[in-house]
Amino acid sequence: MTDFSDAISVATSGMKAQASRLRHVSENIANTDTPGYRRKAITFEEMVNLGRPTGEVAVGQVRLDRSELSRIYDPAHPMADAAGYYQGSNVNLLIEIADAREAQRSYEANLKMFDQVRQMSTALMDLLRR
Template sequence: MSDFSKSLSVSASGLTAQAQRLRHVSENIANADTPGYRRKAIPFEAEMQRDGVSSVSTGRVKLDRSELDRIYDPSHPMADETGHFLGSNVDLVIEIADAREAQRSYEANLKMFDQTRQMSTALMDLLRR
């Protein structure tokens, strides 16, 4: 495998991992007001391939086991005898920060992918002369 192919492979794995991360962050944001919803997090794992190239992959989705918010609303259909029900443990500030970080990491991987492609094209042009 050429160095260009290895570089493209590493960039592509980063793009895939960040895209999955963004998907879970968007699910968390969409379900921030869903009673009983637990925040999802996705860990990244380094993988060593047979050709010596390390890439990133995503692990299994993990649910945040922190306490769910107790919300007082006696008129809510899920309220108990004290008028409370369990909300979600999603913090929108954290989710927006995670989304911004994932977006920037995605853009960095995309830039690396594009730079590799441009270098490969330039090399092919030089070899044709």
């Protein structure tokens, strides 16, 4: 029965990790027009138990994208310099939408795996009851 619980743990950790990724993507999208905002990205780390990989993932450190901030010309903006430019964000909506779709699909794959393991364990219990 531990194989079933291990599989459920792997799927659950994947869903948690993708939910966290989606949270950061939505934060990036919400701050697209925020001056000086740097895009956030997360990494995933493999969990280890007693020196052996478990197959589970955990959210690693949140990193700020160090790519150059966009320069926006708007002399009326309160943050504009003497030349009329201010620094926008480095969020690219196309990348964020692609990341959101990838996170959603990965979440759905983990959910499907969770559901399959649950169905298999239920079927096994039904067989054992006979």
